[in-house]
Structure formats: structure tokens, C-alpha cells
Amino acid sequence: xxxxxxxxxxxxxxxxxxxxxxxxxxxxxxxxxxxxxxxxxxxxxxxxxxxxxxxxxxxxxxxxxxxxxxxxxxxxxxxxxxxxxxxxxxxxxxxxxxxxxxxxxxxxxxxxxxxxxxxxxxxxxxxxxxxxxxxxxxxxxxxxxxxxxxxxxxxxxxxxxxxxxxxxxxxxxxxxxxxxxxxxxxxxxxxxxxxxxxxxxxxxxxxxxxxxxxxxxxxxxxxxx
Amino acid sequence: xxxxxxxxxxxxxxxxxxxxxxxxxxxxxxxxxxxxxxxxxxxxxxxxxxxxxxxxxxxxxxxxxxxxxxxxxxxxxxxxxxxxxxxxxxxxxxxxxxxxxxxxxxxxxxxxxxxxxxxxxxxxxxxxxxxxxxxxxxxxxxxxxxxxxxxxxxxxxxxxxxxxxxxxxxxxxxxxxxxxxxxxxxxxxxxxxxxxxxxxxxxxxxxxxxxxxxxxxxxxxxxxxxxxxxxxxxxxxxxxxxxxxxxxxxxxxxxxxxxxxxxxxxxxxxxxxxxxxxxxxxxxxxxxxxxxxxxxxxxxx
Numbered sequence: 001x002x003x004x005x006x007x008x009x010x011x012x013x014x015x016x017x018x019x020x021x022x023x024x025x026x027x028x029x030x031x032x033x034x035x036x037x038x039x040x041x042x043x044x045x046x047x048x049x050x051x052x053x054x055x056x057x058x059x060x061x062x063x064x065x066x067x068x069x070x071x072x073x074x075x076x077x078x079x080x081x082x083x084x085x086x087x088x089x090x091x092x093x094x095x096x097x098x099x100x101x102x103x104x105x106x107x108x109x110x111x112x113x114x115x116x117x118x119x120x121x122x123x124x125x126x127x128x129x130x131x132x133x134x135x136x137x138x139x140x141x142x143x144x145x146x147x148x149x150x151x152x153x154x155x156x157x158x159x160x161x162x163x164x165x166x167x168x169x170x171x172x173x174x175x176x177x178x179x180x181x182x183x184x185x186x187x188x189x190x191x192x193x194x195x196x197x198x199x200x201x202x203x204x205x206x207x208x209x210x211x212x213x214x215x216x217x218x219x220x221x222x223x224x225x
Numbered sequence: 226x227x228x229x230x231x232x233x234x235x236x237x238x239x240x241x242x243x244x245x246x247x248x249x250x251x252x253x254x255x256x257x258x259x260x261x262x263x264x265x266x267x268x269x270x271x272x273x274x275x276x277x278x279x280x281x282x283x284x285x286x287x288x289x290x291x292x293x294x295x296x297x298x299x300x301x302x303x304x305x306x307x308x309x310x311x312x313x314x315x316x317x318x319x320x321x322x323x324x325x326x327x328x329x330x331x332x333x334x335x336x337x338x339x340x341x342x343x344x345x346x347x348x349x350x351x352x353x354x355x356x357x358x359x360x361x362x363x364x365x366x367x368x369x370x371x372x373x374x375x376x377x378x379x380x381x382x383x384x385x386x387x388x389x390x391x392x393x394x395x396x397x398x399x400x401x402x403x404x405x406x407x408x409x410x411x412x413x414x415x416x417x418x419x420x421x422x423x424x425x426x427x428x429x430x431x432x433x434x435x436x437x438x439x440x441x442x443x444x445x446x447x448x449x450x451x452x453x454x455x456x457x458x459x460x461x462x463x464x465x466x467x468x469x470x471x472x473x474x475x476x477x478x479x480x481x482x483x484x485x486x487x488x489x490x491x492x493x494x495x496x497x498x499x500x501x502x503x504x505x506x507x508x509x510x511x512x513x514x515x516x517x518x519x520x521x522x523x524x525x526x
Contacts (some may be wrong), residue, residue, distance in 0.1 A: 003469070049436070079438035091430055107441035110228050154437070 001158065001189045002048055007057035009043055017043040017087075017127065019213040020057070025191065027157075030057040030184045032200050033193040034224055035210035036125055042208075043194035047070040049081050050074050062157065079107055083152025084180075086163035088143045090135040090150075096122065099133040100150045107154070121153045125179060141172035148179055152188075161169045161192040165199055173199060226437055229443070231493035236447035240423045241454060248455060251415040255459030255511065258408030259504045263467040265401040266500045271490040283353040285364060287371050288379040291322070291347050297376030298350070304374060305352060311363060315357040320526070325350050394491050410457065411512060416452050416515035424523045426447060431523070445520040448511050456512020460505040467504070471497055 002025040009018040018040045025031050033041040046052040051065050059066050064099055066077060082172050086195060090099050105113045122128050127147040135143055144164060151159060161180060165173035177199055184190045200207060200223060207222030208215060217225070228444060241248060287305070289298060298319075306314055326345045357366045368380040424431065434444050475491050 041364060075435075075438045075440045077438075083436045089429065089436075091433065092317070102433070103437040105228070105232060106434045106437055106443060107308055108229050108443070 001025055001029075001062060002191065003058075004044075005058045005060070007046060007047060007054045007059060009040075009052060009054050011190075012138045014199050015083050016213050018047070018054075021213075022057075022209075023208055023215065023216050023218060025189060025225045027189055028084045028184070028187050028205070030205045031192070032205060032222075032224075033191065033210065034200060034205070034207055035196060035197060038212075039210040040213040042114045042162055043208055043213075045162050045191065045193055047084060048158070049160055052079055058117055061172075068164045068200045075107075079154060080156050081158040081160055082154070082156040083161065084144070084147050084151050084161040086166040088140075088147040090134070095131065095133075096127060096135070096138070096146050097148055097179070099135070100153050103153055106191055117153055121149045124152075124182070139172075140168050141175060144168065144172075144176050145179065148183070149178070152158040152183055155188075156186060159188050159192075161190065163194055163196075164192065165194065165196050170198060174202075177203065195224075197224040202211070233447045237450040237454065240427070241446065241451050243426070244419060244423050247415075247419040249453050250523060251412065251419045252413045252459045252462065253510075254335070255412035255456055256381045256462035257462035257510055258412045259404055259460050260470075261401055261405035261408055261464060262507065263500050263504050264470065265398060265405055267471060267492050267497070268394070268401060269398055269469070269495055270492050272397075282397070285356065285368055285383070286381045287352040287354060287368075287377060288381070289347040289351060290378045291349050293350075293376035297374075300375060301352065301371065302376055304371065305354060307392060308367065311356060311358055313355045313357045316353075316354040320350055320351045320353065322346070322350050325504050365511060384438065402511065409507075412456075413511050413515040416455050416512050417519045418454050419455065420448050420516040420519040421523065423451065423521065428523075435524075441521075441524045444524060445517065448520045449516045451522050452512040452514075452516025452519075453509050454512070456508035456510070456515075458508075459512070460508025463504050463508070464501040 002021060002026055007021045008016070010016050012115075015107065021044065021168055022039075033044055035041055043052060047054055048061065048067065052057075056066065059078065064089050070076060094102060096175065100118045100121060101114045104117065119128065119131070122131055125148055125198065127142060127149065128147055130138065138146070144167075148164075159180065164180070165176050168176065171197065181188055181191065181203070204221045204223070207217065207219050207224070207225070209219075209222075211219035275454065287301065289301060302319065305312055305317060306510060322345055328350050329343055329348060330340065344384065356367075365382065368382055371377055372380045431444055478491050
């Protein structure tokens with residue numbers, strides 16, 4: 001589903017964010033990208049959703065090399081992915097329902113489809129009764145659930161999560177992980193960047209560890225070392 | 226498709242209201258710029274009227290010295306009549322001193338000082354010449370010929386008056402054109418800035434839109450509509466001002482005596498409505514282009 005071949009990405013001329021990274025993530029896998037801050041986890045995610053272009057090497061998504069994807073095709077690539085962030089990136093002036101509906105609205109889904117799909121996904125994340133709330137009326141964990149609902153409402157093949165539990169207490173974080181696990185069970189490939197030991201150790205999934213932009217470990221059913 | 230259109234208009238309207246001060250500034254600047262553009266059109270048209278009306282019957286006046294002998298006068302008369310293909314002999318008139326004095330009394334009715342210097346004895350008599358041809362260089366060369374005849378004091382050409390008028394109109398046209406161009410650029414800049422501010426205020430939203438796979442056009446269209454609306458309203462305001470200006474001018478001009486030339490400086494109303502449509506089009510186009518530039522810069526990456 002996702003394949004990187006000898007990918008190098010630098011910011012400016014000095015800072016090497018990712019150096020010669022290669023890995024292959026099959027469809028339906030759950031992968032942790034671990035490592036300290038600045039080790040290149042986020043950059044890897046941004047390379048996969050084409051927010052960044054590699055300096056060298058190729059990035060393949062769903063059998064397609066996305067390096068030479070023309071600018072006009074990038075939106076369609078992103079429709080096959082859901083993105084979840086540490087800071088949720090919810091729109092404060094929209095309700096929970098509207099935030100989730102927004103993702104369908106901007107890709108041109110008709111109203112009746114939106115009216116049908118949004119409640120389903122809100123029920124799935126356990127916020128069916130809070131559709132009319134605004135983000136600032138929700139707890140951090142609830143906001144992250146909204147953000148996951150928004151990422152998943154379009155049933156993407158790939159979920160990219162950048163420190164989704166980073167702002168949450170351990171118990172709330174567990175709930176979020178359970179949700180991402182559920183999504184993974186539906187067949188979606190999940191790639192999650194984190195430096196949360198507890199989460200990685202409890203899930204026992206594939207771990208790709210980075211250190212200063214270099215992949216130093218790629219282990220099935222790994223733990224955070 | 227309908228969902229997209231309603232979305233675009235809803236977003237446009239929301240953003241339009243959110244930045245009311247900036248919007249007002251952009252609308253006002255484009256209105257003033259477009260008003261100048263419109264005024265340029267009208268001035269050009271008015272001067273064209275003036276020139277068109279006069280070029281049909283170009284007139285030359287040969288003034289004869291007051292001390293000229295009857296022989297000299299008849300020589301002038303014969304010379305003029307010797308070019309029947311160029312001069313309309315049928316319309317050739319000779320005003321003797323008495324007739325010339327009568328005419329002068331009318332011309333200088335509002336100028337008693339000039340008139341008091343003239344007497345029926347000292348005033349030059351004159352030949353009024355109507356050319357058959359429109360070729361002004363030919364007429365001019367004839368006037369040079371007449372000027373050298375004995376007894377001729379001066380030859381006046383209506384064409385010389387045209388040159389003053391056309392120089393004046395060219396000058397006014399250039400000045401107003403440059404001013405309106407500068408203001409139009411300022412207006413586009415202001416609309417550009419308004420849209421940029423609107424986009425900056427909504428950068429989170431735009432980021433989310435891009436991440437869930439909205440196309441650049443989908444993001445751009447509401448902003449372009451907003452700029453277009455600003456330009457269109459600016460155009461409408463300028464049309465209102467232009468109408469008021471033109472009505473006032475037309476009213477003022479109607480108080481002048483007909484035939485003085487000033488009365489021809491009036492623009493027909495169908496031309497005015499044509500100019501108004503052009504102003505609305507320019508305003509809308511400038512607004513859409515300005516915001517498209519702003520949006521494209523913001524959507525890079």
C-alpha cells in the first residue's frame with residue numbers, strides 16, 4: 001500500500017529530515033513510527049500525503065509513484081487518506097457535525113450522502129449525542145474523536161496519525177488507540193507517528209524507529225526501546 | 226454540482242461580510258477608479274462630437290485691410306473665384322465694412338471695450354469662404370496664397386481652432402487615462418489585499434480543506450466570487466456617480482447659447498449606458514483577476 005525507496009528529504013541545505021529511508025507497508029497493516037522529536041517521523045507522514053516532495057528516492061502509494069503526480073491530481077490522492085493530528089485541527093466556528101460534514105462537502109458529496117454518513121461515523125467514535133456541540137465545548141479526547149471521525153468519514157484506504165495521543169492523558173489516549181485499532185480492523189492501513197512508549201508497548205504492532213532521519217529499526221510486533 | 230455552487234456562494238457571502246472595512250475600501254477605490262475610466266470615455270466622446278460637427282463645413286475668413294482700394298478687393302474676389310473646384314462659389318459672401326461692423330457688434334456684445342476700439346471706418350471687411358473639399362491641407366495652401374495678395378490683412382482658418390480643441394482633448398484624454406489606469410491598479414491591489422487577508426484569516430480552514438482533498442479550484446472559487454462581487458459593486462457605484470455627473474453636465478451645457486460649440490459637448494444616453502456596462506465588466510474582471518492572483522499565491526505547496 002505504501003512503499004518508500006531510498007527517500008531523502010532535506011529542509012534548506014543543511015537539515016536532513018529523512019536520509020535514505022526505505023520500507024514497505026502492506027494493505028491493512030498498523031505501523032508505528034517512533035523516535036524522539038525531530039527524528040523525521042512527521043516528515044515521513046508528510047511525504048506520504050504529498051505535503052512534501054522527496055529530494056531523492058520514490059514514494060509509492062496504492063501502486064502509484066506519487067513523485068511525478070501532477071499538482072492537479074494531489075487532491076484525489078489525499079481523498080484516499082485520512083489525517084489525524086496532535087492538535088486536532090478542528091474548525092472552531094463549526095459544530096461537530098459540520099466539522100465532519102466539511103470533509104465530504106469539500107470533495108463535492110451531495111447533501112443526502114452527508115446527512116446519511118456523518119451520523120454513522122459520529123456514532124462509531126461515540127459522539128452521536130454531541131453532534132451540535134462546538135469544539136471548545138468538548139474535552140481533548142472528544143475533540144480528537146471528532147478529528148478521527150472527519151478523517152474516516154470518507155472511508156479512506158490509509159489513515160495517517162501524527163502524535164494523536166500527544167495532548168491526552170493515558171486513559172483518554174487508550175480510547176483513541178482503540179478507535180484507531182477499530183479503523184484498522186475495517187481494512188484501513190494505519191501509520192501513526194508517536195513517542196508514547198505506553199501506547200506502542202501495549203499494541204505490539206510493527207515499529208519503525210527513526211534517529212536523526214535514519215531508520216535504525218524495523219520490527220514486527222515491536223516495542224518502544 | 227448544486228451542492229458545490231451553493232457552497233461557493235455561501236462561503237463568498239460569509240467572507241464578504243466578515244471583512245467589511247477592507248471590503249468597503251476596495252469597493253470605494255475601484256468605484257473611483259472606474260468613475261475616472263468612465264469620465265475618460267465621456268470626455269473623448271464629447272470632444273469627438275465637437276470635431277465631427279465642425280469638420281463638415283470648414284470655414285475660412287479672408288480679412289481685407291480697411292484702406293484697401295476697390296481694385297485690390299476685386300482682385301481678391303477674382304482670385305477666390307478662380308478655384309471653383311475647391312471653393313463653393315455659391316456660398317461665397319463678401320461682408321463690406323458696414324456688414325462687418327454689424328457682425329462685430331454681435332460677436333463682441335459682451336465685450337464693449339473691444340467694440341469701442343472699432344469704428345465702421347477702421348474695421349476690416351471680409352470674405353466668408355466655404356470650401357467644397359474636406360482636404361484641410363489644400364484649404365490651408367489656398368489661404369497662404371490669399372494671404373500674399375495685396376490688401377489682405379489676415380486669413381483665419383477654423384481648422385486652427387480645431388487644433389486647440391484637439392490638443393486640449395488629447396491632453397485631457399491622456400491625463401484622465403493615466404489617472405484611471407493608476408487608480409485601477411490600486412483598486413486591483415486593494416482587492417488583492419482584501420482577499421489575501423480573508424484567506425489568511427481562514428488559513429486553518431484552507432489547510433484542512435487541502436488535507437481532505439479539496440481541489441485548488443474548489444478553494445479558490447469562493448474567493449474569486451468575493452473579488453468579483455467587490456469589483457461589480459465598485460462598478461455599480463461608479464455608474465451611479467457617472468450618471469449624476471453626466472446629468473449635471475448636460476443640464477449645465479443646455480444653458481449655453483446653441484451653436485457656440487459647447488452645446489455639442491453632450492453625450493447621448495445610449496452611449497452612456499454602453500459605458501456603464503463596460504465599467505461593470507471592467508470592475509468585475511479586475512476583482513476576479515486580483516483575487517485569483519491572491520488565491521493562487523496562497524494555495525502554493
